[in-house]
Amino acid sequence: MNSSNATPARDDDAAPAGAFPEGWYFVSALASLRRQRLIEKVWLGQEIVAWCDDEGTVCVAEAYCAHLGSHLGPGVGGRVRQGCLVCPFHGFEYDVTGQCVATPGAAPPTNARLKVFETQEIAGMLFAWWSPVGRSPQWRLPELEQDGWGGVGFRAFRLRSHPEYMAENAVDVNHLSHLHGYHETHPVGRVAVDGAHLRSAFDFKRRGRVAGLWAVETSVSAVVNLYGLGYSFVNIHERTIDVHARFWVLTTPVDVTRTDLLLACQLRPLARPKRAVLGLRFLPVGLRTRLYTQFLLNGQARDVRQDLPIWSHRRYTPRPKLNRLDGEIMVFRRYCRQFYPGDADTAAREPPGRQSGRSVMA
Ligand code: FES
Ligand SMILES: [Fe+2]
Missing domain, CATH: 3.90.380.10 (Naphthalene 1,2-dioxygenase Alpha Subunit; Chain A, domain 1)
Structure with a gap:
């Protein structure tokens, strides 16, 4: 199969990001991030970078510089210096809030900021919040006590x-x-x-x-x-x-x-x-x-x-034919609807990201 058969975001083939449920998603193990200082990845259809400063404060941000759009990842030459992410193109520097705090030879533009994502750290793992409609986090992940537990x-x-x-x-x-x-x-x-x-x-x-x-x-x-x-x-x-x-x-x-x-x-x-x-x-x-x-x-x-x-x-079956032992599947399906806030009218429709009759296999 070729990629044109891949499941589109929704019936009208809207932006791919529309396919993703709202929520918290894994970014990196913190130990790995601290070791590498700066990572880049494709995450929910977009290029992101994550880095940490000397105090261990992390930032997850879109990977493109607010100046002239260079990619900020280590693969292109981005690096962390004194806790700031330094763009490889003209040297704009961003702190862990995403604010540009220095540029070589001139004052930084006050409106130069990276788009940053809210983060949470659970058991040495870093998560970031993603919303298809730009909402702030609608819930938090529960903190977990680490005392008395082994390594992950x-x-x-x-x-x-x-x-x-x-x-x-x-x-x-x-x-x-x-x-x-x-x-x-x-x-x-x-x-x-x-x-x-x-x-x-x-x-x-x-x-x-x-x-x-x-x-x-x-x-x-x-x-x-x-x-x-x-x-x-x-x-x-x-x-x-x-x-x-x-x-x-x-x-x-x-x-x-x-x-x-x-x-x-x-x-x-x-x-x-x-x-x-x-x-x-x-x-x-x-x-x-x-x-x-x-x-x-x-x-x-x-x-x-x-x-x-x-x-x-698998293909999505909006009206599965269930037997007596499957009763809770529909509880789950109703639970899922809240994670597609851009599709407020979906009460009787399948969730976006899958179309019935299509395979998810590209
Ligand atoms: S594009 Fe990043 S400093 Fe110019
Ligand atoms: Fe299983």
Whole structure:
């Protein structure tokens, strides 16, 4: 297929940005940003840069200079000097508020500013707010205590899909057994929606191997918390070994067809695992915890690889024909509507970004 078959933003083929749900989206791991000082990326269809000053204050901004439009990314020659982003073209300097604070040989124009995005930092990850209609943040991501939690591990994927498809898994408990081979899968309570927060809980059992060696059957309780369609935070309690874990499923559109999917995971240190062989008791707690973090990420990555072809080739069904066990799917669909504020009349229409009858596969 060629890219002309890619899903357009909406029926009238409006600006591509219209396809993206409003919300908070991942930009970078803070450790990586601090190490690199300045990064550039394509994020929700636009070029952005992110940098931090010497105090660790971060800025996420559009990547184009207010002077004569040079790209400010490191690939073009942008750099950070004394906390300011310096344009490679004529040397205009921007502080972390986006304000131009110096230009070589003359006073900076007071109206020279970069368009900046609101940011939030959660568990060492940087997020920025995106709105298709230019609204300020409509909700905040909940802060998470880091004391008593291990380091965050990551797995990254890029696929052709839309964040809504991936977020829908939060309520699609049915597919866990059929596609992923979980068993004794069942929802716990009803899906609850409170503004931008959707909560869905379920239990299941699954099999896997720690460090490729120890066969494990895990018995898991999961509570999924969506805060928009780009940020899914899952509390996991694995009861066989007694592991408490946090998972994030972070989806960030690159453009109208491609989406970055980042899995992140952290554990409470495995001080006293219930089962000796699975807890790898001869290892130090830190190493044991890292191994088990990798085990959980491996399991999640395996699930994602099973989900990938579905997500990439799925088409949007505005009126799905559901069975009795699918009841909560429509709760999710109604929840999603708030994230397309430019489409106020969409009560009976499909969300933008997908047209029924079209594949998302380019
Ligand atoms: S274009 Fe950036 S300083 Fe001139
Ligand atoms: Fe899945």
